[in-house]
Amino acid sequence: MEKTLLLNTSYEPLSIVSWKKAIMLLYLGKVEVLKEYDRTIKGVSCEIKQPAVVRLLRLVKNNNHRNVKFSRKNIFLRDSYTCQYCGKKLEPKYLTCDHIVPKSRGGITEWSNIVTSCIQCNMKKGDKLPEEVGMSLRKRPSRPTAFYMIMLHTGIKSLPEHWKDYVFMRD
Numbered sequence: 001m002e003k004t005l006l007l008n009t010s011y012e013p014l015s016i017v018s019w020k021k022a023i024m025l026l027y028l029g030k031v032e033v034l035k036e037y038d039r040t041i042k043g044v045s046c047e048i049k050q051p052a053v054v055r056l057l058r059l060v061k062n063n064n065h066r067n068v069k070f071s072r073k074n075i076f077l078r079d080s081y082t083c084q085y086c087g088k089k090l091e092p093k094y095l096t097c098d099h100i101v102p103k104s105r106g107g108i109t110e111w112s113n114i115v116t117s118c119i120q121c122n123m124k125k126g127d128k129l130p131e132e133v134g135m136s137l138r139k140r141p142s143r144p145t146a147f148y149m150i151m152l153h154t155g156i157k158s159l160p161e162h163w164k165d166y167v168f169m170r171d
Contacts, residue, residue, distance in 0.1 A: 002037050003154065005163045007055040013147045013167050014062060016154050022051040031056055035162040052162035068149050070111065072097055077152045079116035084138045085130065086121050094118060100137070102127040111143035 004022035006015045017025075023041065025031040026048075036049035068074060075097050082089045084098075098117035101107030104127045115137065117125070125133055144152075147167065151159075159167055 002039075002050065002052065002160060003156065004051045005053045005160075005166060006031070007034070007053065007166060008062060009056055009059045011055065011166060012062070014056070014060065016150055016156065019050050022054050023048065025054060025056075026051065030058070034166075037162065052160065053166055068144055068146050070109075074144070074149065075111075075114055076116050077149065078111075078141070078144045082116060082138070083118035083121050084115040084141070085117055085125070085135045087138055088118050090118055096122045098122050098125065100130065100141070102129075105129075112141055115141050 002019065003016045004019050005013060006017050006022070006025075008014050019041065022031070022033075026033060031051075031054040033049075033051045033054055035051075035053040037052045039050040040047050041050050073092075076092055076095060080089065081092065081095065083095070096117050096119055097114050098121075099107045099109070100113050100115060103109070107113050121135065125135055130136055
């Protein structure tokens with residue numbers, strides 16, 4: 001069953017909620033429906049199209065929406081538990097975090113300098129730059145948005161068509 005995109009009054013994506021929560025928010029007068037799925041939800045005395053995108057009618061302060069916690073788990077999640085050098089998808093116990101520019105060469109610990117690496121690739125690279133040992137990155141790492149992390153945590157791999165007008169995603 002499809003999820004519902006919840007937007008702030010400013011049309012900024014806030015969260016992904018179940019269709020049941022979306023209908024409850026609609027019933028309580030807290031949201032307006034912007035897009036609907038084709039599916040109809042039938043109650044005892046009414047029926048309603050399943051909400052695809054809803055917008056809050058009152059602004060919610062969202063000061064933490066840009067701050068994704070920098071952690072090993074979130075790095076693995078951002079990189080889909082895949083070594084960014086060889087492309088192998090592995091369990092977390094077989095993965096490490098690698099500094100692209102090693103700390104010994106002035107590299108810093110931040111989103112744009114850390115990638116998921118398998119143990120073998122991390123050992124091969126050592127304290128060298130990837131190009132010095134004939135390795136290259138699958139994609140350039142960057143700080144993920146809070147909404148992107150919400151999508152990853154809820155298991156949504158790609159944007160539903162109904163959400164594309166409201167969510168900007170970079171790859």
